[in-house]
Amino acid sequence: MKPFVRKWTIASWMGFCIASCSMHVNANKSIGPNDSGRLNLSFEIPFILYLPRWANYMRGHDANDLPTSAKPGNVVWRFPRAILKLSNDDSQEQMLANSTVSIEETSRLGLPIFSNYFQRNPERAAAFEAVQCMLRETHGLWTSLAKYSTPDILKSLYALARLQKAALYHELQQEEQRLQAEKDDKSASSTIEPELLQDLAYYAIFANAAYGWKLDLAWNRRLSLGGDIATILAHTNLSHDDIIAQEWTSKTHRPGYFLARDHVKKSIVLCVRGTWSAHDVLTDLCCLPDEAQVELVRPGIFYSTREKRVIRAHHGMLQAARLLKDAVQELIHEELKANPEYSLVLVGHSMGGGVCALLKLLLQDTVTTATAVYIYGAPCVVSFDDWESIRDANIVSVLMDGDPFSRLSFGHISDIGAAVSNLCADPSLRSRIVATCRGSIANMSDEDLSWCTDTHLGLQKSMANEKLVPPGRILRLSLSGRNQKRVVSLREESPANYLWLHIRPGMFDLQHHVPAKYIWTLQQLANASPMST
Numbered sequence: 001m002k003p004f005v006r007k008w009t010i011a012s013w014m015g016f017c018i019a020s021c022s023m024h025v026n027a028n029k030s031i032g033p034n035d036s037g038r039l040n041l042s043f044e045i046p047f048i049l050y051l052p053r054w055a056n057y058m059r060g061h062d063a064n065d066l067p068t069s070a071k072p073g074n075v076v077w078r079f080p081r082a083i084l085k086l087s088n089d090d091s092q093e094q095m096l097a098n099s100t101v102s103i104e105e106t107s108r109l110g111l112p113i114f115s116n117y118f119q120r121n122p123e124r125a126a127a128f129e130a131v132q133c134m135l136r137e138t139h140g141l142w143t144s145l146a147k148y149s150t151p152d153i154l155k156s157l158y159a160l161a162r163l164q165k166a167a168l169y170h171e172l173q174q175e176e177q178r179l180q181a182e183k184d185d186k187s188a189s190s191t192i193e194p195e196l197l198q199d200l201a202y203y204a205i206f207a208n209a210a211y212g213w214k215l216d217l218a219w220n221r222r223l224s225l226g227g228d229i230a231t232i233l234a235h236t237n238l239s240h241d242d243i244i245a246q247e248w249t250s251k252t253h254r255p256g257y258f259l260a261r262d263h264v265k266k267s268i269v270l271c272v273r274g275t276w277s278a279h280d281v282l283t284d285l286c287c288l289p290d291e292a293q294v295e296l297v298r299p300g301i302f303y304s305t306r307e308k309r310v311i312r313a314h315h316g317m318l319q320a321a322r323l324l325k326d327a328v329q330e331l332i333h334e335e336l337k338a339n340p341e342y343s344l345v346l347v348g349h350s351m352g353g354g355v356c357a358l359l360k361l362l363l364q365d366t367v368t369t370a371t372a373v374y375i376y377g378a379p380c381v382v383s384f385d386d387w388e389s390i391r392d393a394n395i396v397s398v399l400m401d402g403d404p405f406s407r408l409s410f411g412h413i414s415d416i417g418a419a420v421s422n423l424c425a426d427p428s429l430r431s432r433i434v435a436t437c438r439g440s441i442a443n444m445s446d447e448d449l450s451w452c453t454d455t456h457l458g459l460q461k462s463m464a465n466e467k468l469v470p471p472g473r474i475l476r477l478s479l480s481g482r483n484q485k486r487v488v489s490l491r492e493e494s495p496a497n498y499l500w501l502h503i504r505p506g507m508f509d510l511q512h513h514v515p516a517k518y519i520w521t522l523q524q525l526a527n528a529s530p531m532s533t
Contacts (some may be wrong), residue, residue: 050477088306111448123323124252130286140238145417148424157424159430161503162437163459166452168502169441174447192475192490200398201519201526202265203373203374207349208515210250210258210273211236214337215515237264238295242270245331248278253286253319255352259328260401261335267345270359274350274377274515284351285409286316289383289466294361306364311390312383313358314409314468317351323356336369344371349369349515350405354381357395357471364393373472374398378407380468380498387469387495395472398490398522401479402512406470412501414462422462429455460500469495477521488524 145153156304164435208215212228225277228248232238238260246258256273289312296309336342344367346356353375360373371394378397381388399406423430433455444452501507509518 010483052316070198071532073349096179110162113304121252123254123319124282124509126319127252127282127316130147130288131282134285134288135153135233138195138279142417144421145424152424152427153420155434156420157503158435159423160419160439161458163433163452164500164502165504166437166444166449170446170449170453192492195491196396197424197522199265200396202514203269203345203347203520204376204398204522206236206271206275206347207270207374207376210271210349210352210520211276211515212256212273212453214276232258232260236262236511245328246333248329251278252279252282252318253323254327255280255283255320255324255326255355257324257352259331259335259449261339261342262345262347267340267347268331268332268340269345269347270356270394272324272346272348272352272359273284274348274352280351282318283316284379285320286314288469289468290315290316290318290357290411292318292362295365296393297364302491303324309386309389311361311386312466313355313386314379314381317354317379317381318358320351320355324359325362329363332363332367338365342369344369346373347369348374349518350379350513353377353397354379354471357397360393360395361390372396372481375471376515377403377405377513378470378474379405380407380412381471382468384467384469384495384499387471390471391473393472396471396475398474398475398518399436399470399479400477400512400521402509402518403512404508404510407498407501409468411465411467412499413468414465416501416503418462418465419459419467422459463500467499474498477518481523488521490522490525508529 025363054451124260133452148156209232213231213259217446229240229246232243242261242263244259244261247254248256251275256276257271259268259270260268275281291310291312293308293310296307297305308436332344336344346360348354348356354374356373357378357380360371363371373393373395375395375397378399423433431450438445474493474495475490476493480487480489
């Protein structure tokens with residue numbers, strides 16, 4: 001299985017790069033007052049491959065200066081803003097000095113391809129503007145790193161990775177001691193409820209089925225000739241008549257989904273698909289926090305209270321939740337009215353799970369039926385400052401140990417940039433970290449581990465950007481051992497454990513994120529629970 005997983009991971013990453021960055025446009029048009037300028041604009045390679053060239057340029061130029069020495073026809077795309085070198089027309093250069101290329105500017109500058117592409121779809125245009133805003137936000141981060149040499153940046157990244165590994169190892173040691181103390185204390189209980197465990201294993205199959213026959217073929221090597229619906233019916237207890245609505249073609253801020261009646265669990269299930277197309281990638285890239293007013297239900301001893309609150313959440317997923325609410329709200333009301341004994345269950349993997357969590361909050365003012373949300377491979381969705389306010393919203397996020405997207409938001413990346421910049425500015429601290437963490441972390445003394453933990457905490461003071469975390473109750477799924485001795489565990493964690501992006505080899509290994517792995521591990525736990533006997 002491992003070679004296949006590796007090939008699937010590489011193919012997914014290559015597909016992401018191609019889908020995100022394969023656009024290539026050349027527009028030659030006279031734009032100057034004397035028709036003397038020519039404009040060529042190209043998007044050819046992923047940004048991550050262009051970073052060294054961009055950094056080398058920024059070392060020799062002020063970020064606020066726009067070059068005017070370009071030859072006619074020369075155009076450069078630089079992150080985070082598009083700086084167009086236009087010959088013999090300083091007014092056009094000045095216009096673009098403090099912004100990215102907007103839709104209106106593409107039309108005026110003779111780029112009708114871009115103009116028509118975005119203006120045809122208002123949602124796509126809004127997403128494009130949101131991505132531009134995100135790019136502008138990163139400008140300060142990359143310019144702060146650009147003044148340091150590439151070797152310094154790489155050394156600082158290595159030192160930060162070693163420091164994080166030592167601090168994490170020390171933290172895990174302390175956590176194991178705490179768990180052992182709780183195990184010895186009969187009054188303390190940190191086990192997951194058996195009923196919840198059974199539901200998590202059951203609905204993980206729905207989250208996997210939402211990807212249709214393509215993922216089933218890629219992961220299980222099984223081809224469903226009946227298409228996506230046949231895949232759902234083959235994996236679940238549903239019949240064809242139980243499918244209420246379906247949408248398999250995703251658009252910007254409109255992921256694929258299906259709505260069905262589950263007579264086994266007596267529930268109406270809305271299952272939202274995760275990232276699958278270039279449109280979904282655009283939704284993911286709209287990653288800056290946005291505000292939304294939601295109604296929160298506070299359970300009480302005798303009755304529940306409701307309060308309105310403004311929370312901050314992932315912009316793209318929030319917009320997707322709003323549009324999905326408009327699409328399915330009436331259908332959900334009709335089904336719950338026709339089946340008053342049924343509950344509402346929202347299920348999703350990755351981005352689909354994040355949309356489900358926000359949809360649940362948006363539906364609380366109109367849906368009074370008991371609603372549960374199960375998220376597998378939960379992404380960073382809500383602001384850490386707002387997590388406490390929604391922890392009782394019956395949202396459960398299951399995260400595989402090593403899942404790359406559980407600690408990945410705009411704030412996480414900005415914090416890493418700030419920490420690397422601080423280490424570049426303090427070579428002596430960087431050298432001491434490397435010397436202290438040399439060799440195996442497990443062989444380090446308690447004194448060195450404590451120093452690494454304190455040093456990491458000191459670096460975190462400069463890592464104060466707003467970060468998003470997985471929503472609701474967070475359960476971490478861990479695997480240890482090999483083959484027949486493999487042990488699966490599930491335990492609750494604090495969102496504070498997901499505030500820092502850990503730099504390590506394989507940090508973007510997608511095999512810890514695929515939904516099929518969640519099915520296998522959760523079913524192992526469910527079969528071993530008391531309710532399965």
